[in-house]
Amino acid sequence: MSGFDSNPFADPVDVNPFQDASVTQATSGATETTGEFNPFSANDMGNHTGTTIPISSGSTQPAILQTSVEQSAQxxxxxxxxxxxxxxxxxLEKKAAELERKEKDLQNRTAGRTNTGTKENNWPPLPSFSPxxxxxxxxxxxxxxEEYHRICKRMYYLWMFHxxxxxxxxxxxxxxxxxxxxNxxxxxxxxxxxxxxSPVSFVCWYRPVYRAFRSDSSFSFFFFFFVFFFQVAVYIIQTVGIPxxxxxGWITAISMIGSxxxxxxxxxxxxxxFTVNSVLGIxxxxxxxxxxxxxxASFTKAQQEFSQGVLTNRNIQTAAAGAAASAAQGAFGSA
Known part of the structure; x- marks a missing residue:
């Protein structure tokens, strides 16, 4: 009857899974060996020094930084x-523009020439209807x-001021x-x-210095120096103002102060x-x-240019030939 007295709904065995022999052995061994772990204690840090990975003793610069420096240099x-x-x-563009400008200037100058190929006179600038x-x-x-532009233009301005x-x-x-x-x-x-x-100064000292700078003519330089020296002397006389x-000048101007x-x-x-003319002239x-x-330039070159100009001038050659022919005819006629 004992079998009928048991409770069919009760667990036949009250089993505690944590009381298993293998579980209790593992938990008791872990408790003995592990202990309390403090990550900041010196002993524990000393125990783990053997397992740390040391920093490489080579270059501390990353490889990617070297690559960026090379790229920046390139x-x-x-x-x-x-x-x-x-x-x-x-x-090159500036030179091309300069060449184009010079080409246009050359074309304009070529268009301004006469049919005979000589340059057409353009000074004084007179209107086309002027006789x-x-x-x-x-x-x-x-x-x-180009290196003589400034000095040559100054001489031209001096002539206009004169x-x-x-x-x-x-x-x-x-x-x-x-x-x-x-008076x-x-x-x-x-x-x-x-x-x-006014016209004599233009022909006698301005045009010679213009020709001298244009063709580097020694004869034109010497002719200019000879004439312009007297022009400066005339400036000084005009500044003085002799009655x-x-x-x-100053003498005649001061004499009129009282009158x-x-x-x-x-x-x-x-x-x-007149005083400014004298100073600028000097x-x-x-x-x-x-x-x-x-x-x-030199005096010897001036003599050579003068002799060559005389010998190659057609008017002088014609005059000399005519004079020689007249002298020959006179000599034969008298004979």
């Missing part, structure tokens, strides 16, 4: 090469080397004449100096213009002489 070299190419391209035509050809960019001063001298002498009729001689001479010295010489102050002021202004004479010494 990029710098490439950028420098590109900048150099861009600069060369800009220089008087230009007498000279002048082009600084074409005729004068003509303006002579014209103002006429007005000052006119005012001088209105104050006293006895009519100065007024008449001032008109003569203006009409005479009855047709110049409104008519307004006329004296006008004459003093003109005297100042300065430019020295500048031209310094340029002349650099060109290698």
């Amino acid at each position: 990029a710098a070299v490439t950028a420098a090469a590109q900048a150099s190419l861009v600069k060369q391209q800009e220089e 008087v035509k230009p007498c000279f050809y002048q082009d600084f960019d074409e005729d004068i080397p 003509c303006a001063t002579l014209f103002l001298n006429v007005l000052a002498c006119l005012a001088y004449f209105t104050v006293d009729a006895q 009519g001689v100065d007024f008449g001479l001032s008109i003569l100096w203006f009409l005479l010295f 009855r010489w047709g110049n409104s 008519n102050l307004a006329v004296a002021v006008v004459m003093m202004v003109v005297a100042g213009f 300065i430019l004479l020295k500048m031209v002489h310094s340029k002349y010494r650099r060109t290698g």
